[in-house]
Amino acid sequence: MAATSIWLLPAVLLACGADEGADSGIETASSDELSIVDLGSYSVNDTGDFTGDVNVEVPAGASSVMAYCSGYGYAQLGKVWYLTTPDGTKVYDGDIGDETKWRSDWNDDMATALVPMTPKLALTDGTWTFNWWIGANNPGSVDCKAVIRLDEPTDTANIAVDLVFVGLDGLDATTAAADPNFQAALAQFEVEWSSAGLTPQYNYVDFAGDVAKYTVVDVTDDDFSEFNSLLRTANPANDRTLTFFLVQEISNSTSGTTTLGKSGGPPGAAAVSGTSKSGVVVSAIDYDSAPEDVGKIMAHEGGHFLGLWHTTEADGSHNDPIGDTPECPMSADANANGTLNSAECAGQGAENVMWWTLTSGTATLTSDQGWVIRRSPAAN
């Protein structure tokens, strides 16, 4: 604890450009293995603006940092636009969009960022500089914090998983542990993550809020209020927990269709509870008829939460920044319909947990993907 405090002060003082909070140095949570540093509040023009440089001082031996700026509302979007390493190298530039070492995407309300996302860009000690872009019609300021994981990950790791049951017919915290179908879902989830050396440890919880409202989580193309509100109820006993909300369905009211699963972020707000990005919501209506699929959804969305991206997007527009995951080029689009389907990308990523669509059989994670997710502040 004492060693933690030694570096907390410079971490706060280096939060350059903070309008307030720079002198407050609030350590909101700390342990020998994890620390949450208040980086201060930053003014942003309501026509859309950069936060300016937000510096995070990383101590020697730290294994990951999850930094975020939040409080700009559900109707606005934000993301990291620039990321600079301690040696001054700009490894991510939103103007260029090079995603070979790092990646950031738009989030409402809370723009999360994780280092590392690949062994190609490991976390080193020194000052990391983030600069977020916050969209128009924001409230004028954002609050930024960083979660720094201090302990060294091992080749195998555990992760606490809260399973929160929300309005599933015949399944709740009491029955789930003995329900063969649900246990089959968890077995699939476990076997897919076992390829990365990560083992979930469960806690079964019944949702205590408005079940009628959240049994079907209604979102639209531009309004994720209900999803965000549900994630805000995540309240695990230990912040280093990944919370899965198992609902009947996530329904997009704009298109009327079902979203099989959605993660806060990505990356999710690892080791931070009570935020709009503090977990994963899974459409679990198929737990009794297709339990393996529910397990696959958990493995995939949990991967997003812990910092993984799709190996290749359906339209070929993006790849993950990880070196040992196969990429499927658009030249594989044999039927030329603009979508890289699983048959076209067999052997080129379609067997990976983070392939964009659910496939039959057991998907796996690569060595580098395991390296990333075991470093998440949520893992142990």
Add this chain to the structure above:
Amino acid sequence: MSRVIWAIVAATLCTSPAMAGENRDAVLDLLNAFELPGSETDFKALGEGIDTELMAIAEDATVPTSRRGRAVSALQFYPNNVVQEFLVGHLAAADKSLIRRKAAYSLAAGWGEASIVLLQSSLVDEDVQLRIAVVNALGNVDADLARKLLTEHKRVETEDAVKTAIETVLAKAVKK
């Protein structure tokens, strides 16, 4: 003679939309997407006969309910009489709640104002989640008649979650 018949059959098959099953893997790949299923462009890019394939998938009990629902949702991209009849049938209380909800959304998206009369009776269905879906679907229709219907229904609705959905839909309409 038999050769002539075979020629006719062959010619018919060659010029007809794809038979159900022919595109199943490609369609299922889109329906299996973890986050967002295929768009109208994605489905249309697969060629002819996809509505037939989607209806077959929607009725296939071996396909997980969520994917059957997604197939029903994708039928909104094919607003023809056969599809409408199919959706109206699934909106009726003969299928799983999720499938019924998707039929409501698809009817609204594919048929616009003409769907209001098809959806109206489901506002008083005993399934709360279906009522919420119908409220949202009618909100998507964006018509005075739909808003009038929702305003009237709010007076008799007993479930808070449905009332909240109506308020949200009507508030969005005012914003527009």
